[in-house]
Amino acid sequence: MRKLSLLALSSLLVPQIVWAQPDTQSSYRLLKLDGRVVKWGEPTLGTATELTYGFITEPTQFDDARNCQTTGSLTPILENNKIPESEFLAAATNAFAMWESVSGIRFRKTDHTEVADILIGSDLGNHGWAHADVLSVPSGVEVDTITRGLVCLSTNKVWNVGFGKNENGQDLQYTLTHEIGHAIGLNHASPFGQIMSFNYGEAFADLQQGDIDGVRRLYGMPTLSHNTLATAEQTPLR
Template identity: 30%
Template structure:
């Protein structure tokens, strides 16, 4: 009798182990959600100028969000016509992501557009931050003319010299498992720049604030389930860094989930004044696939040093 009870308890324990959620990946997406945020893009495979397809208006919303498209006519912005303006914006997108600028929704373009990304636009007020630009790097008394791939926000905002030590805090809506990855990201930036960082308590004032949000959360950039936005952060000295709570987050590389630390490294770069980089290996590249881990790159460090003249 005791042996049978032992077998029953062992069986129940085994079932519990098999059904328990993984400790590595944290899913914040509602369990009833089955569709991918990119379903509308995948349906547009092969579309080109002259087409009229049901999901084209959603593609226009996507490209407008990231700065590639702007219509003066509301009808053009909301209809499903693949017009000259849309073709031109797709060509610019393709050039930014090193794709042959055909203006056609080909496989490579769809693959890029369906990769989760930062919510900070690539183009702002007509300035394309994904394009390499010439800069003069000083070396001794002579200037060295070089092409850089990093970029800065409009007006090159930065923290004043008196604010090389920055404090950060987590809002109450940040899950406990996300805090250590963010702290490690701050330490990596600290070890590679002149900045130092220290965590403040939730109820204290701080220079930087990290939170998790869904949808329209009171800033100028609401999260949208259709575009796969991971997070966004604002230029100095705003200090706000927001994760999209509807994404699947992980600590480390987990297939189908996004690494918290890698995204934190990217968004902290924005908090310090970096915009996006056209170097795919750089942490300031706008996209990050599921299961992917990245670290600081020479382009990122060079950008911070150039911005702060160090």
């Protein structure tokens, strides 16, 4: 049985979200589909996993998705906002690295999108700013298993790399970090104060304590040292 979630990053509360009760007193919420927590890898809370991610390069239809159903290349977003591909790749690498640096998740970029766990592309439907979609299957044990994550960005919004560049735009790294959080099993937290809060803001660029507590609840503590900044030359999107 497939289970889908409706997740979005917006300047307004998304009314379709069904809020779960906090798992601890810290400001995080685990994503629950059909009342069950979902995560990648071993279906046990606190266990590490390795994931791949890739970038969609051509129009792709996901008929079993609620969000990001019709996706495409990120090129129009970069061209419309005059963002060099290298800057976008650095922002995406940093977004994944932030989650990796504080938890037991390891991420690896792949050019083979047909096997990537998490796919990132443009939202050809242009519904809001950005969305994530999670597909999971029952595990029969403690939690259900995520089998696919989608992240999509609107082509008709203003995007920046960095804060304070355009009051009508949103920072790509912050937005990607938020949506990746959904794709790995985190729900919206409080209105403000965490990367996973449902309101966009530029008061901070790093994961906050609730974000860290949430991802560690799912995947445990980091087991290796990680770089948190993209300093190496990045392979192209396509």
